[in-house]
Amino acid sequence: MATMAKPGGGALSLSPFHTHTHTHLKDLTLFDFSARPNFTHSHFSHHLNVTVMHSRKPSILPIIRAQTQTSPGYVPDSKFYKVEAILRPWRVPQVSSALLKMGIRGVTVSDVRGFGAQGGSTERQGGSEFSEDKFVAKIKMEIVVSKDQVEAVIDKIIREARTGEIGDGKIFLVPVSDVIRVRTGERGEQAERMAGGRADTSVPA
Numbered sequence: 001m002a003t004m005a006k007p008g009g010g011a012l013s014l015s016p017f018h019t020h021t022h023t024h025l026k027d028l029t030l031f032d033f034s035a036r037p038n039f040t041h042s043h044f045s046h047h048l049n050v051t052v053m054h055s056r057k058p059s060i061l062p063i064i065r066a067q068t069q070t071s072p073g074y075v076p077d078s079k080f081y082k083v084e085a086i087l088r089p090w091r092v093p094q095v096s097s098a099l100l101k102m103g104i105r106g107v108t109v110s111d112v113r114g115f116g117a118q119g120g121s122t123e124r125q126g127g128s129e130f131s132e133d134k135f136v137a138k139i140k141m142e143i144v145v146s147k148d149q150v151e152a153v154i155d156k157i158i159r160e161a162r163t164g165e166i167g168d169g170k171i172f173l174v175p176v177s178d179v180i181r182v183r184t185g186e187r188g189e190q191a192e193r194m195a196g197g198r199a200d201t202s203v204p205a
Contacts, residue, residue: 068160078175080192083148085141086112087161092139094160099143102156106192108142138169142194144176145187 087095096107113135154171161167173195181191 020071027154073123076175078147078177079188080146080176082174083141083143083145083150083153083157084172084174085143085157085161085169086114087141087157087166088141088163089137091161091163092141095141095157098156098160099153102152102193104143104145104149104153106144110140110141110142111125112116112138116170136167144179150201 045190055183085095092109099107113136115136141157143153150173154173157171178187181185183189
């Protein structure tokens with residue numbers, strides 16, 4: 001049986017169990033947990049009889065990058081696109097005039113009604129206020145253009161239709177697989193001349 005000095009004099013007797021435990025405690029390796037511990041060959045788990053579970057399939061969180069206005073690379077690849085804009089009715093004349101000046105033809109316009117998802121915000125139009133539970137009159141403009149005209153058309157619509165208030169509208173970009181002219185059966189670029197005036201149209205639509 002081992003003995004050790006006791007504060008204030010005298011001796012403290014240690015049983016063989018205490019002596020054995022003290023010997024093992026001296027052999028323990030101190031770990032710095034400020035760094036990532038390696039539990040694969042850890043003496044720490046051996047001495048304290050700790051079972052360490054290893055994951056063979058760790059989860060990987062996806063990295064989502066924001067889409068920016070200067071990088072339209074997320075647009076699906078297609079020869080033609082339909083630009084669908086839901087706008088304020090009194091802004092449509094400015095938008096259509098600007099599109100004609102840049103040479104865009106073939107605009108389809110229809111009257112629509114609806115409401116957005118502004119979270120209860122109120123939209124002002126024609127001296128009246130409308131909330132989410134009331135449908136608001138809008139104009140839907142549909143323009144089919146070639147791929148190289150998409151960004152120019154979108155920028156022109158935003159510039160002419162924006163007021164800065166709730167209810168300015170939305171623009172949707174939809175890939176178009178093909179364009180067919182009913183009268184002649186022409187397809188693709190021959191069927192849909194996206195820009196220019198009547199002078200460059202050899203066959204009238």
